[in-house]
Amino acid sequence: MDKATQDTPMIQKVIAVLWPSFLTSGVATILFFTAFDPQLIVSVSGYGEITRLGGYTIGFFLFWMLTSISCLLTCYFQRPCDPK
């Protein structure tokens, strides 16, 4: 297993982090914005004006950032603890 992780090319690791998080954040974005209107959220929380499309996009990237972080941590913790 650890040999396999070490042998994985860098780019494969990058995609292993970015790609699953992309998929899940897509789902999260749909669910979240079905329930909440970004325009309303932004105006209620007093951040000024935003177009809906802008709200969806920012929301999507926020979700993507969060899910990427958890994917990244998963990859990180998957490495063998023993420093040999």
Place this chain on the structure above:
Amino acid sequence: MNENAQTAQETDDNGSFYAKHKKVYPRQVHGLFASLRVTGVLVLLGLYYIVPWLQWDGHQAVLFDLPDRKFYIFDLIFWPQDFFYLAVLLIIAGLSLFFFTALAGRLWCGYACPQTVWTEVFLWIERKVEGDRNKQIKLDKAPMSRFKFSRKFLKHFIWITFSAWTGFTFVGYFTPILDLGVALYDLALGPWEWFWIVFYSFATYGNAGWMREQVCIYMCPYARFQSAMFDKDTLIISYDNERGEPRGSRKKKIDPKEKGLGDCVDCTLCVQVCPTGIDIRDGLQYQCIGCAACIDVCNEVMDKMGYERNLVKYTTENAIEGKKSHLLRPRVIIYLVILLAITAALIYSMATRIPLELDIIRDRNALYRTTSEGMIENIYTLKISNMDRIEHTYNITFDSDFTIKPILRKTQVTVASGKVANLSARIQADPLDLKSISQDIHITVKSLKNESLTVTEKGVFLGPVSR
């Protein structure tokens, strides 16, 4: 796994985007399944590029209007409240995938997956610009020259133009495409529209131009779990080992039996046409997307040799083992029954769906107030959403099992199609009539044009109990 497939595969290290990767140069095929795929590509892409331009009843026929939070599909208008239907639709789509996978293997991958469909177009463009497989390999091996540069430049130029159009069309499903077109022409697109057009174009260009089979092998979740839906009766593409082996090249005239040869002439064409670069003769492999290109090409070879067709063919594991294949088996029947039941339920609930919604929102500031006459008053906002395609005038009535006195500016309200009316309503009651601190009231909204367009919602009336 497919190490020996590489023996026959002329490869090149260009374009290794993902893993250590050899570029695959799929050879063009002709035949029954290739025609089926081309038909599939033309129909699906035709639909994709044409549908957003269709108009219907004064609006874009198919529009998932994100800026306006409304989905239009011909006569139907969906609202965020209708998310339920979308979820059910997705479940149906997922189940159909299960069903077809159990029945016919990776039918989806070979004929309908966007990855396959767009890659097919990109391969076609590549062939038109750079020539057939051998010419492409030669060109990639050759040192950079004017000619090579011009070919490559032209190819990428066409790819990028096509991708840009694809991206534009994609965004046209989510914001009205006519406005989008005008804005693009005036170079007055909003930043987010630009962003998504570029994003989707880039994804198309990268996936269909560069990543190709690597998307299927490394990135596609379906490719990873589809084998769980396989059983011994699932259609797979397989090489007839018994008949083919021992493989070997030969003159056309000789009798293979005399030489102790099987029917495979080891021409490696099946490997050359394979978009994922595997050798079907090594057995079923997870990289195989079931595109049937190897069937087509091998049949051509068999015809030329004067042998029987179907050395490579659609078959089932049971058939290979000489057992009977069952089309209808419990797994397939279960998938089918669930699928039909959910579809029927969806159609029923859509048909009986009432395109009218009433939300009763209580005033947030006070639970109730006492008027100067000593009445208890609750304040509500009524949100009436007309989800129908035409304008309606609604009549509002109140009902409860204690005496109430509703006070509204008007008891009839006209709401345009796709709009929401906010109405403030005060309801008063004599404290002596109140039996508990919270009692139900019912508000009914009924269309004057269409009596069946009625919704009743429950609200609560709060007040002190005078005892």
